[in-house]
Amino acid sequence: MAKAHVLVLPFPAQGHVTPLMELSHRLVDHGFEVTFVNTETQHARVLSALPAGGAAVLGGIHLASIPDGLADDEDRKDLSKLIGAFTRHMPGHLERLIANFEAAGRPRAKWLVSDMISMGWSFEVAKKFSIRVVSFWPGAMATLALLLKIPKLIEDGLIDDKGLPQRQEAFQLTAGMPPLHTSQLSWNNAGAPEGQPIIFDLVTRNKKFIDLAEMSVANSFHEAEAGAFRLFPNILPIGPLFADHRKPVGSFLPEDECCIKWLDAQPDRSVVYVAFGSIAIFDPRQFEELFEGLELTGQPFLWVVRPDFTTGLSKTWLHEFNHRIAGRGMIVSWCSQRQVLAHRAVACFVSHCGWNSTMEGVRNGVPFLCWPYFSDQFLDRSYITNVWRTGLAVSPNAEGIVTKEEVRRKVELVLGDAEIKERARLFNDAARRCVSDGGSSDENFKRLVNMLSE
Missing domain, CATH: 3.40.50.2000 (Glycogen Phosphorylase B;)
Known part of the structure; x- marks a missing residue:
């Protein structure tokens, strides 16, 4: 019997598309039907960059797209503008896409796997359709730990309630995590300063959606980030994710061979x-x-x-x-x-x-x-x-x-x-030990597969 239909929704950037495409290939290998949902702009770039064979070389991953809310000529590298648009427009477009699956003869989606913080709004959309949710973190676990510890950073006086540094100093959340200077916090270094409030608002607002997920996984491995994973033991490392080099992973530009x-x-x-x-x-x-x-x-x-x-x-x-x-x-x-x-x-x-x-x-x-x-x-x-x-x-x-x-x-x-x-x-x-049979990331991936198979 065919396994569940899984929707995969990345934040519309190369660094988010690639690991979720790698995860999608692994899910297809385990018998799941996967629909990978990009924004229309990134969907077009992925299609145009595919090697000979087009979508057929994706090995069973179905590609779909929804608008991001920006006009064709607007700058999608302006993260604050992109985030402002897609948080307003993409929820409705995602609802319509899900509703259209059955009309098009596709199996009903049972699971959504989506970016944990930046696309947290999609978890609420999924719940409207009784779709179960897995949250995925594509970056370092230490970065996620910083985002989840924002209230503590405010309490300690390192940042204010707008995310801005109150002291210029290096700090460390816990032993084994990398030290970081307050001038280099991710939400304050992601574009023009005037866009910082929009990015910080997304981070703080979307944290609440994590509780809607039945499992949270990260593209990292325990030995690399033991300190960060000790802080949040319920977030499971399943990385480093990878796919056979013959399987495309959603590149936005054609690869020179x-x-x-x-x-x-x-x-x-x-x-x-x-x-x-x-x-x-x-x-x-x-x-x-x-x-x-x-x-x-x-x-x-x-x-x-x-x-x-x-x-x-x-x-x-x-x-x-x-x-x-x-x-x-x-x-x-x-x-x-x-x-x-x-x-x-x-x-x-x-x-x-x-x-x-x-x-x-x-x-x-x-x-x-x-x-x-x-x-x-x-x-x-x-x-x-x-x-x-x-x-x-x-x-x-x-x-x-x-x-x-x-x-x-x-x-x-x-x-x-x-x-x-x-x-x-x-x-x-x-x-390599972590992703090999019986390794910690491999065992966590098996837990994910077992849950998606329920």
């Missing part, structure tokens, strides 16, 4: 892999400093440069740029990061420290050079540099620029540090 062949021709543990996720933007000066710093290292490098990653560079400069790196460096607009980080040629990862990238690097034993951009990435950096000690961080100068000399120096330090490499290997082993 040529870089894998290029990596095949490089020596073992020689390549510096550079990628800053789907949102980070560099100004032209910082872009040039990074490029020239990579040149100075003398190492082969693979660099992901999205079409919107920087602005204002002349065609003449770009032509010279490509000529200079010929034979030693490769630039792609997007790639299968799962394949790249698993490749024997990759020596270190210059990363924005998004949680997906962090888990992918950890799972493959790759040392990091951390270069966070916004939101929770500062806390993820603190894990890497202060707790796990599997990498180093760049230090901007007085003008806020990471110079080419700093890039060269830190890459050389990471590549030459035997202790960092050994700790990265140990965390690789720990992550």
Whole structure:
């Protein structure tokens, strides 16, 4: 007998779509029918980026979409604008989508798996249709712990009731969690300052919906975040999530496959892999400093440069740029990061420290050079540099620029540090044990499958 029909609803950003798509593949492998619901804009991007075979290569995951409430030409990287629109408009659209399933001959949805904080409103929609709920956290458990401990942070005088720092200092919620400075709280570093109240309101308002979920799971593993999971033992780690590289995981841009062949021709543990996720933007000066710093290292490098990653560079400069790196460096607009980080040629990862990238690097034993951009990435950096000690961080100068000399120096330090490499290997082993048969994340995933099968 076919198992339950599960709706999966991510926050409309790459770092949320990817882990929930990885989870969806695993649920399909266990016999569930999965409908993956993106916003219309992200749905179109996912479809256009799929490799040959189109939706057929998704292996049984059905794709659906609903509007996010923004006009076509509005900036969806403005998180406060996006959040303001979708919290008003998406609940009604989700209700209509669910109601239309039976009319279209689809099985009635029995479960909703959705982002825990940012999409908590969807839990109320599900309950209207007697759909049971699993909440999913895509980031570090430590980030979630901070969100859930906001009342305590206010009580302790670290922040006010609007989420703004009252003291400039580093703090730690509990032993084993990464230290974080009050200037780097995720809700205050996710866009323009004027949008901060909207983001903080979403975080604080949606926490109450967690109680509507029958199980809460997180894309992390116990050994990586033992302190954070001790604070909230009812939230179960099921990560690091991953899927076979032949299964698409909802990329918003087409993946360049040529870089894998290029990596095949490089020596073992020689390549510096550079990628800053789907949102980070560099100004032209910082872009040039990074490029020239990579040149100075003398190492082969693979660099992901999205079409919107920087602005204002002349065609003449770009032509010279490509000529200079010929034979030693490769630039792609997007790639299968799962394949790249698993490749024997990759020596270190210059990363924005998004949680997906962090888990992918950890799972493959790759040392990091951390270069966070916004939101929770500062806390993820603190894990890497202060707790796990599997990498180093760049230090901007007085003008806020990471110079080419700093890039060269830190890459050389990471590549030459035997202790960092050994700790990265140990965390690789720990992550793989957790997801292997009988590991803690594997056992928690089995609990999830059993509950969804009820």
